[in-house]
Amino acid sequence: MNFTLNVLGTASALPTTERYPSAQVLDVRGRLFMIDCGEGAQIALRMAKVSFLKIEHICLSHIHGDHIFGIFGLLSTMGMLGRSSRLDIYAPRPFAEVLDFFMQHFGDGIKFEINHVILEMSEPEIVYENRTVELLAFPLNHRVETFGFIIREKMPAFNVKKDAISRYGLSLAEIGTLKRGEDVVREDCVISHSDAAYLPYVPRSYAYCSDTAPFPELVDWIRGVSLLYHEATFPAEMAEMAEKTFHSTTLQAAQTAHDAGVGRLVVGHYSSRFPSVDFYLDELRSIFPATDLAHDGDTFHISLLQ
Amino acid sequence: MNFTLNVLGTASALPTTERYPSAQVLDVRGRLFMIDCGEGAQIALRMAKVSFLKIEHICLSHIHGDHIFGIFGLLSTMGMLGRSSRLDIYAPRPFAEVLDFFMQHFGDGIKFEINHVILEMSEPEIVYENRTVELLAFPLNHRVETFGFIIREKMPAFNVKKDAISRYGLSLAEIGTLKRGEDVVREDCVISHSDAAYLPYVPRSYAYCSDTAPFPELVDWIRGVSLLYHEATFPAEMAEMAEKTFHSTTLQAAQTAHDAGVGRLVVGHYSSRFPSVDFYLDELRSIFPATDLAHDGDTFHISLLQ
Numbered sequence: 001m002n003f004t005l006n007v008l009g010t011a012s013a014l015p016t017t018e019r020y021p022s023a024q025v026l027d028v029r030g031r032l033f034m035i036d037c038g039e040g041a042q043i044a045l046r047m048a049k050v051s052f053l054k055i056e057h058i059c060l061s062h063i064h065g066d067h068i069f070g071i072f073g074l075l076s077t078m079g080m081l082g083r084s085s086r087l088d089i090y091a092p093r094p095f096a097e098v099l100d101f102f103m104q105h106f107g108d109g110i111k112f113e114i115n116h117v118i119l120e121m122s123e124p125e126i127v128y129e130n131r132t133v134e135l136l137a138f139p140l141n142h143r144v145e146t147f148g149f150i151i152r153e154k155m156p157a158f159n160v161k162k163d164a165i166s167r168y169g170l171s172l173a174e175i176g177t178l179k180r181g182e183d184v185v186r187e188d189c190v191i192s193h194s195d196a197a198y199l200p201y202v203p204r205s206y207a208y209c210s211d212t213a214p215f216p217e218l219v220d221w222i223r224g225v226s227l228l229y230h231e232a233t234f235p236a237e238m239a240e241m242a243e244k245t246f247h248s249t250t251l252q253a254a255q256t257a258h259d260a261g262v263g264r265l266v267v268g269h270y271s272s273r274f275p276s277v278d279f280y281l282d283e284l285r286s287i288f289p290a291t292d293l294a295h296d297g298d299t300f301h302i303s304l305l306q
Numbered sequence: 307m308n309f310t311l312n313v314l315g316t317a318s319a320l321p322t323t324e325r326y327p328s329a330q331v332l333d334v335r336g337r338l339f340m341i342d343c344g345e346g347a348q349i350a351l352r353m354a355k356v357s358f359l360k361i362e363h364i365c366l367s368h369i370h371g372d373h374i375f376g377i378f379g380l381l382s383t384m385g386m387l388g389r390s391s392r393l394d395i396y397a398p399r400p401f402a403e404v405l406d407f408f409m410q411h412f413g414d415g416i417k418f419e420i421n422h423v424i425l426e427m428s429e430p431e432i433v434y435e436n437r438t439v440e441l442l443a444f445p446l447n448h449r450v451e452t453f454g455f456i457i458r459e460k461m462p463a464f465n466v467k468k469d470a471i472s473r474y475g476l477s478l479a480e481i482g483t484l485k486r487g488e489d490v491v492r493e494d495c496v497i498s499h500s501d502a503a504y505l506p507y508v509p510r511s512y513a514y515c516s517d518t519a520p521f522p523e524l525v526d527w528i529r530g531v532s533l534l535y536h537e538a539t540f541p542a543e544m545a546e547m548a549e550k551t552f553h554s555t556t557l558q559a560a561q562t563a564h565d566a567g568v569g570r571l572v573v574g575h576y577s578s579r580f581p582s583v584d585f586y587l588d589e590l591r592s593i594f595p596a597t598d599l600a601h602d603g604d605t606f607h608i609s610l611l612q
Contacts, residue, residue: 013386015379017352039379040346046323065382065412073345076371080319094411101407105400106371
């Protein structure tokens with residue numbers, strides 16, 4: 001029951017020999033959600049041994065080159081590999097013109113449906129769900145229209161404790177009530193679901209916030225996620241540059257993680273000024289200790305807690 | 307006095323973890339000519355420690371993704387690095403729409419002039435020259451309009467041998483005649499320039515032929531170049547596939563090199579079917595021994611022969 005983030009690229013606008021532009025893949029129980037698709041993403045996918053054809057969803061945060069210039073090569077390659085299943089791309093409205101251009105000039109080999117889901121919400125909205133997982137998008141605060149994403153497991157049905165069934169002589173209808181997380185109300189007593197039932201596992205969740213300056217609503221929108229990826233383009237001392245370019249510093253990313261009470265923070269989208277960003281870590285951990293720096297090729301697993 | 311080919315990518319349509327798509331840079335005495343610009347070219351340029359801003363010319367053979375999808379990121383990065391000098395891009399007519407798309411959606415940071423030189427010749431034509439170097443383009447034989455390129459040093463002025471000046475009592479006018487490679491004709495004798503003058507060096511030349519099936523005129527057009535890069539997408543046994551896709555096999559590439567009497571052959575643009583193409587080499591060298599396989603990151607130097 002995977003819940004694993006593959007970080008493919010951690011550069012900001014200018015890639016380096018060590019950092020490809022933004023791209024990542026979240027594997028949720030074998031279903032792959034790609035998030036952003038910077039130049040070279042298809043090569044990084046091969047290096048990470050991720051199957052192109054298993055990618056069902058691509059979430060594009062915004063239409064800046066360092067987040068989307070890999071989409072042309074990736075779509076072309078999917079076509080050459082004989083993909084036939086639909087691909088859903090969640091992206092702001094201007095992506096429609098990018099896709100039109102691609103299909104017009106390079107679309108000959110594309111035999112699969114590409115479905116552009118236009119993002120234009122002003123607060124978190126579910127844009128995809130299946131039985132076990134849901135994908136939400138929400139606005140970020142960048143120079144152009146930009147969206148963050150949450151991918152989370154749905155709340156599972158409660159399991160009813162075996163000894164409670166015999167202890168209370170539970171009927172099938174009463175077991176159904178407990179599975180929905182409700183209490184059983186009888187003539188003479190109440191059987192509390194917290195006493196008779198339990199969650200088989202704690203649903204896991206991932207939030208992606210890049211590119212963005214801090215803004216008040218964000219903390220509520222991502223509250224309590226298991227894993228937060230937040231950009232930390234600049235170190236603390238470059239707060240002015242961060243503000244001017246609508247990016248975040250280390251301290252801002254860590255403060256957001258802290259205020260939102262997330263389980264774990266991973267940062268990336270580093271300024272190319274700094275060949276090593278190891279010095280970011282002290283700044284980050286001074287506010288939110290459960291923080292790691294992402295490097296290209298890193299994976300972050302979230303275990304299923306029972 | 308460099309004449310050095312930097313091979314940045316040797317993949318054909320599908321890149322692998324070892325091979326980026328087609329891109330290379332020829333350094334002629336410090337002037338950089340980029341040829342093709344597949345996805346990831348800007349990262350490969352960094353790995354090769356080539357200065358982006360020194361690239362004055364980009365030659366794009368044809369408008370297939372594996373030869374041009376790196377141009378978006380490269381132009382964006384040149385813009386962010388503050389380039390101000392003009393960039394000439396030699397490419398077939400449909401590139402105009404690619405460039406328009408790029409400038410419309412991603413051109414905000416481009417403060418330098420991009421000059422698209424449209425290729426539409428039916429035989430070799432000089433498309434750029436300066437005092438010492440010239441760039442020619444010529445048609446290839448692929449599924450879409452495709453062009454090859456020759457970059458060559460111009461014939462230098464002859465040097466007049468010192469002892470000939472005193473032996474024949476040469477006047478300034480006569481020295482000028484010999485420098486132009488002509489014989490001096492006097493009332494009573496002819497002073498042959500082959501006796502009294504010599505070439506200070508042999509001009510070096512490079513030809514790029516990818517993607518193409520063989521065709522009769524090609525041998526004449528690239529005759530005698532010092533270094534030929536020719537695609538060898540397929541091994542000999544896949545001749546049928548090569549014909550169908552308008553590509554070349556090892557034997558065809560080597561035969562062209564042999565018939566054209568080139569100095570040295572380097573091949574690339576390998577099918578992704580073969581993680582190793584070492585077995586191509588025997589096939590190639592059976593016809594043209596002075597052949598090497600290009601790998602990403604390889605450089606090939608052509609020395610100045612005096």
